[in-house]
Amino acid sequence: MRVNLQYSVELEEILEELRNLHFRKNIHKIEVVNKEIKQLDANLIENNVSSSRETIATLRQLLFSIDSTLSDIDLMLEGYEKIQAQQILSKLTEEINEQSCETDESGESGGEFNLSELYVNPESVSYVMENIQLRASLNESREFWPSDISNLHRFSTIHMSGHTPVNVVGDPTLIEQKIFESKKTLLKG
16 A cells, blocks of 8 residues: 655755665666566576566566656656746846936936846735836837837836846736736645
């Protein structure tokens, strides 16, 4: 009878723990499988049908056991990949003003804008709203914007608890989808 065991390890230790699990559960069995394969070959050469069938049954049990362990390890690796993806989180393009992200009292931008990647923790996002001021700035002062941004682009501001709001390129609905699309159940196994 198989039972599920559950325990926790540090994220940095997962791959080492999975390697140890593989070693503990599979390495000896793989050696036995190799021995049994040689025995099966010898049984077949000797036309020993009964022993061949017994060896095949033993091999199938061993391979099933190895496959079960590999399946568990694969599920945990899948969860690990999801954790890594969520740590990197939702990859967005951030609008950064090299001198200041703020506009001055006259509404003029503080300098040129450029683009860089942004990683956002979905857990910290309070809300996303359209930033029509940036769109107006784009239409009024095109020379300060990167050439790959067109007048058709929309902008959003991501408000995060405990952080300065961040301006990004994209429609608020699209940005929200990108932020929350990776929010799934993690480690299984």
